[in-house]
Structures are given as structure tokens and as C-alpha cells.
Amino acid sequence: MAQYFEAHPDNPQPRLLKQAAALLRQGGVLAVPTDSSYALVCQLDDKAAVDRLRRIRQVDEKHHLTLLCRDLSELASYARVDNRQYRLLKQATPGPYTFILDASKEVPRRVSHPQRKTIGLRVPDRKGLALLLELHGAPLLATTLIPAGESEPLNDPQEIRERYEHQLDAVVDAGACPLEPTTVVDLTPMYLGGDPQVVREGRGSLQALGL
Template sequence: MAKLVAIHPQNPQQRLIQQVVDVLQSGGVIAYPTDSGYALGTALGNKNGLERIRQIRSLSKRHDFTLMMRDLAHIGEYAKLDNNAFRLLKKILPGAYTFILEAARNVPKRLLHEKKKTIGVRISAHGVVQALLTTLDEPLMSVSLILTGHEFYEIDDVRGALDNQVDLIIDDGYCPPEPTTVIDLSSGNAQIIRRGAGDTSLLE
């Protein structure tokens, strides 16, 4: 049964954030709230956690995982950014966007799109996510929590679907699913792949 931790969305309790980080650093998989609904996450180097998330979501090897990052300073370590892309990210982040970027050489191959060598990157404005990443001090491997036949609005929805499949679930109240806007910058131009919660007028 997954451990349930209730964390305040605007003023996350550091003691509880540390509990979540301890689970991640010991190889765990978590379900956590973001500014676009719940997500599944595991530590960057956790191959077993990656496979567990793939099994929960029934994902193929070609599915892009997203690196959930604290701020722009982290992105350059994992993805290639030209000046135009950097300016765009600086203008609209943090927020409900996922950017597809060409991966830097040091990114583990298991995280990359098999053919394109790209990676998804997010910087969430959610208070719990920011606190978690600040304490973890590295990006989180992440995918949205989407399961056929389930809708995730309340913590009971998440527990009902995942209680025996993840190690910890963060509860911070009502968290409706609204997918991120996905923008592909890997070709040098901004291409909107999916319109979601992020305002696309900011791209103009």
C-alpha cells in the first residue's frame, strides 16, 4: 500500500517534502500533483523506477519521458538550447508547458526518444513540485498520470488506481487533469504538438 503524504500546495512543509525525497532516493516511484494534473515520477538514475512507470502506464519504449526541472539553469545540462529557444523558455516558464528539445550528450539513452534523440522538459509553477525539486537537487523523470477508464481529480481517484503500484502518493487537494501544451523546439522552430493548459498566444 502506498504511503499517503498530505502537503500544502502553497506552503509545502519541508519535513514532508524530505520524506518524499527519501522515497525517491531509495528507488521509489511517486504520484504527485502538478499544475496540469497528477504525474508519476522517479529519480533520474532509477532504471527500475522507469520500468515500473512504463508498466503502470503500458508505455512503449518510444514514449518520451519528461524531465521535470526546477529552473532554466538546469535545462542546459540536459538539452541543447539556442538563443531563440532560451529566450522563449525564459519568457513563458514556469508554467503548464512541455518542451521537446534535442538532448545533450550526457543524457542517458533510456530517457530519449528512440529515433529522434529528443527529450521532454518541464518547469512547473506548482509549489509542491518546486519544493520537491529544490530538495532533490536534480530533475525528476516524469510522465502524466493517464490510465484508460480512470479520471484523476481527487486523491481518492489516485489511490483507487495506484495504491499497490507506487510507493508514495502526495495529496494537496483538488488537482484536475489539464494536459500541458507541448511545443517541439528540436528542429529550431516552435511547433505546437498539442494545445493544452499553457497559453499559446505567448509564442507569438
């Protein structure tokens, strides 16, 4: 039975999010609100939790998972980032963007893309999630909470609780999220002097990135 934490969207209670962070450290999988939609999250270095996250979402190892980072310096620890890429990342963080980059050795091979050795990374702009990341003290592995066979992410924490109460360890309710997913940009072509490739246009403005 999933625990249910009702956090204030603008002034999240640290006491509740400390409990959520403790569940993550124990190998939990949680549903949390982001600046684009609700997402499933777990610890990066917990194989059993990562496997559970994939089973709940019903995606295989080729599905790009995303690392949620506290800030840009943390993001750069988990990916190879050159000066051109860094300048673009600085424009877009925090915000509703996911960037595909070459994973560094800090990322376990089982969570990077098996052929490309890439990982999705982002710095979300949502107070409750930022505090959870701070309390956890490390990035969280995430995937958008889209039920199997459906195309839209879930937005109602009560519905998430009802549908997943026997699969999740907790749901963090901090109000509704936007239904629009993140904008996804592949930055790996920039290593060879190429241009960023837009994989998916979503909530993040491409114009703000000059794309």
C-alpha cells in the same frame, strides 16, 4: 501499500516532502500534483524505477517522458538549447508547458526517444513540486498519470491512492490539479531555422509564446 502525504497546497510542509524525496532516492515511483495534472515521477538515473514507471503507465520506450526541472539553467543542462530557443523558454517558465528538445549527454539514452534522441522538458509552476525538486536536488522523470485505456488524467489523490496503492510507493496529496494537460511544443525545428511546432495545445497559452 503506498504512503500518503497530505501537503498544504500553498505552504507545503518540508518535513513531509523530505520523506517523499527519500523514497525517490530509494528507487520509488510517486504520484505528485503539478500545475497541469497529477504525474508519476521517479529518479532519472534509476533504470528499475523508470521501467516500473513505464509499466504502471503502460507506455513503451517510444512514449516521450518528461524531465521536471527546478529552473531554466537546469533544463539547459539536459538539452541542447540555442539562443532562439532560450528566449522562448524564458517566456514560458515556470508554467504548464512541455518543450521537446534534443537531449544532451546528461540524459541516459534509455529515457530519450529511441529514434529522435529527444526529451520533453519543463519547469512546473507548483509550490509543492518545486520544493520536492529542490529537496531531491535533481530533475525528476515524469509522465502524466493517465490510466491505461483512458484519455483523461487523474485529478483526485484519494482515487489515485485507491487505484494504485499496490503499485506506487507514495501519493503526495496537495489538493486537486487542473484537468487540462500541458501545452507541448517541439523546439527542435528551430535548430535549422524553422519555427516551433505545436504538438498539443493545452493549459499553457500559445499566444503568450507568440505562436
